[in-house]
Amino acid sequence: MDIAGTGLKATIEEYENFRLGQELDGNTYLEADASWFRYLLSGVVKGQKTIDPVINNALSNEWPLSRIDSTMRAILRAGVFELIKKKDVVAKVVIVEYVEVAKAFFDGDEPKVINGILDRVARPIRGYELDN
Structure with a gap:
């Protein structure tokens, strides 16, 4: 959505009809729960004004969310949405799952960065779970 500038409905339809469980450009996408995908994507879009400041608070001042790669932003937003909701x-x-998602897109340190940011976000929200 960030890159193409498409809306929520168009993005959901594209993924449900042409990506989830389909082959595209030599890559086979796994089947996914379409209702969960709609819930997650809709929740992230609707909650973005709440989610983005939470992520920004976990980032350094030199690297605000707007400077982060769009794929990483999407992963962080979805992860934070799940941590909150x-x-x-x-x-x-939640953190491990989104680190695994990051590994599907990145070969470098990005999954470690996702891990660190989601951990920083989770501590004030659900730290009681992380300290055990």
């Missing part, structure tokens, strides 16, 4: 999923599990 999905209390039924253990915080450590």
Whole structure:
């Protein structure tokens, strides 16, 4: 959505119809729960004005969210949305899952950066889970 400038509905339709469980440009996308995908994407978009400041507070002043790669921003936004909204999923599990998502897109240190930022975000929200 950041790169193409498409809206929520168009993005959801594209992924459901042409990506999830499909082959595109030689890559086969795994099947996914479409209702979860819609919930997650809709929640991130609707909550972005709340989510982005939470992420920015975990970043250094020299690297605000606007300077971060768009794929990393999307991963962070989804991870923070889950940390805030999905209390039924253990915080450590949320963080590990989004680190794995980052590994699908990046070969360098980006997954470690995602891990560190999500950990910093999770501590004030759900630190009681991380200290055990």
